[in-house]
Amino acid sequence: MKIMKILGILGVCLLLPFIETLSVEAGTLTSNECQQYYHHNIEQGFMNDVQSVWQDEEGYYHIYYLADLNYKHDNDGTEWYHVKTKDFIHYENLGIAIPKFQNKWEAVATGSVIKNTSGFFSDLPKQAIVSYFTSYTPNGQKQFAAYSTDNGLTYKPYSDDAVMTSPSTTAHFRDPYVFINKKTNKLTMYLAEGDKIGVYSSENGKKFDYVGAISLNKYALNGKDLGLIECPNLKTMYDVSTGATKEVLFFGGNGYNYGQTSGSYYMVGHLSDEGVFIVEQQPKRVDDGSDFYASNYFQTANNTNIISIAWLGNWSYSAKKIIDANYEQSYKLGSLSLAHKLNLTQKDGQYILKSSLIKPYSCLTNKTSQYVEASKQTRKTDGYYQLLNTRRWTSQNFYLQMTNQNQGKVNGHIKLSFKQKDSTVLFDYNADTGYYNVQRQTTNIADEEGNSEYSRIFTENSGVINPETFKLHVYVDKASIELEFENSERTYSLLKYTTDDDLSFKVETNSENNLFYTMSNIENSH
Structure with missing residues (x-):
């Protein structure tokens, strides 16, 4: 990355940077005309949804996101790309963790990971990490499972075939989020299914049974639905001001009925014994902006705050034809947001998330x-x-x-x-x-x-x-x-x-x- 040499003049006068610039190769998969300088950029091609955030024993935060390194070229399609960081400013590329068009899956789409520290997956070592993800196939959207024994660098199939298959070729049936239900000692999966989130349960992580749904249509949201629901996530949060512990459901939606665009939303509630989220409040946005989407969340040990990071993007224009001054199309597009720290608190009888940026002071x-x-x-x-x-x-x-x-x-x-x-x-x-x-x-x-x-x-x-x-x-x-x-x-x-x-x-x-x-x-x- 370039190093700046600045001649500074105090006040409101000009600050003229002398920049050792990188050569711009517009129209290529590695061009830098849209390159960010202190956000993580994809190395080539197009990025979107953030898959998971987890921490290793050395204190590194590991992040997976969807990457299409051949965006709008041959071998088009997303796979899971892996980076790690300690401060959410300086990132190390670790390459493709779950590749596309291998095993029995095709392009790899959104999902989540779960560590096997509890030993739930009895046929895997406790240091294993298990991922669940959607793949778009000619027969519909399918959920696959894979596992890693090398700290998330590579994954192997956990099941011979998909663990779940959509009821039809056109059904919305994707973005699995999984967690261990402590009341049932079963694995619970949340799936985005149009205007609801389906809830499924499994005793072994390979066969899932339907147990309920979380409705997010206009009848459940006071007449203002959020369109197509994506990327569900669930976290337990503790409010230090009241001593209450609440469940917070996160998801992607479209706020056109609220005068907004697509974004990351949250709702506060509690869980039934079967792991179904019971809504207590209407949805609110995690970040009020137009380009904080498909975010993911890292839960701190004491449940008092969450670190959230998102794809800086919006499907209404991010995947459209982006050009430079010479009308060359940009094929390298996408970066992560700054990380947000989220805290739960009460205001006017409602629970809200306060959001502050993890700032690049260094x-x-x-x-x-x-x-x-x-x-x-x-x-x-x-x-x-x-x-x-x-x-x-x-x-x-x-x-x-x-x-x-x-x-x-x-x-x-x-x-x-x-x-x-x-x-x-x-x-x-x-x-x-x-x-x-x-x-x-x-x-x-x-x-x-x-x-x-x-x-x-x-x-x-x-x-x-x-x-x-x-x-x-x-x-x-x-x-x-x-x-x-x-x-x-x-x-x-x-x-x-x-x-x-x-x-x-x-x-x-x-x-x-x-x-x-x-x-x-x-x-x-x-």
């Missing part, structure tokens, strides 16, 4: 800071004060603190603008209501439908109304922006399609809100 360089008083700036004809106007390298950390000494609380609108030669992202936060709008434009989506979806205006609730101090973390990379509202511990993750390493960033307000900011380059040598 990678920050060339830090600068300044305090800007709005009243000392010239108010523009549109009624806004310009508090910050700077050019930076595209890989940036901005931390913004805003106060209003005249009125005691931050009020009015605060606008953030991120502009590059082929991309614009605008945030407009209304401190009086807590809501903010997000709008994007790019010249790099050649598909009309995909570009229209990408350019939609989204409105979200930050949960922060007229604070005494407004605190916002902003993490910008080549192809993404991730926000954390520190006051409410909410996050927003999005993609931005650009080939430009030069970023223009502005902060404006239409009230006398003063700004203290710090900004740093984020450099990751990998």
Whole structure:
């Protein structure tokens, strides 16, 4: 990865990076026009769903995700790719763990893993890791099982054939999540089945029986369904404020009935004796952004928090025709999000997940800071004060603190603008209501439908109304922006399609809100 050499000038003046750039080979499976700098990128081709997050005895977090190393070429199709990390910033590639078109499965799709530490799989050693995954076949979606005895590097078939087969060639029947039901001492499997999650039980991990379903249609969700359900996951969480232990069901859905796009959702509830999730609350988003999908979750030992990481992507445009300035199609696409730390707490009688980013502090360089008083700036004809106007390298950390000494609380609108030669992202936060709008434009989506979806205006609730101090973390990379509202511990993750390493960033307000900011380059040598 490139190393930055920066000539820094404090304040809002230009920071001009001298970059030793990699050669861009647009139109190839290894081109870098959409390359992220401090997020993990796929080595070639296209990535999507995150499969599992688990930790080994040396403290490494292991992550599987779906990779198509021959995206839109011969031998197209996904398989499980394996990386490990200790900090969710520096990753080591470990290659393909479960290859496609081998044994009796074809392309390998979403699933999960379970360690055999309890000895449930009596014919396997306790150090074995067992994976369950979907494969799309001409006869429908099938669930296969495989096991690893080399710390998850390679897998062998655990059963001679599929352990489950869809009831028809067109049925949605995929994305198995498995766990040991302590009440029955059986293996429970959750399967995404259209607008519900089927629940199955097994005594040996190879033969499964139906025990119930979790309905997520419009009747179960107060008339607003979430479309096609994918990627179920279940975690037990402990609320330190109340002492309560709750089950939290995670899944992917589409929020078009809620004014949102696809994303990762959660619901709070409890389990029946058979392992069926009983809903207690309506669904909420894990991350409010447009591009935090197919996320997976690592449970800490004491159940007080969860680490979540997702595919930065959206099926409405991520797999469309993405191009560069020369109209060459991009075939290397996809990165992981920053990791999120999730905590369960009660607010207004409801359980909610607070989300904060695991920040790349070890990678920050060339830090600068300044305090800007709005009243000392010239108010523009549109009624806004310009508090910050700077050019930076595209890989940036901005931390913004805003106060209003005249009125005691931050009020009015605060606008953030991120502009590059082929991309614009605008945030407009209304401190009086807590809501903010997000709008994007790019010249790099050649598909009309995909570009229209990408350019939609989204409105979200930050949960922060007229604070005494407004605190916002902003993490910008080549192809993404991730926000954390520190006051409410909410996050927003999005993609931005650009080939430009030069970023223009502005902060404006239409009230006398003063700004203290710090900004740093984020450099990751990998």
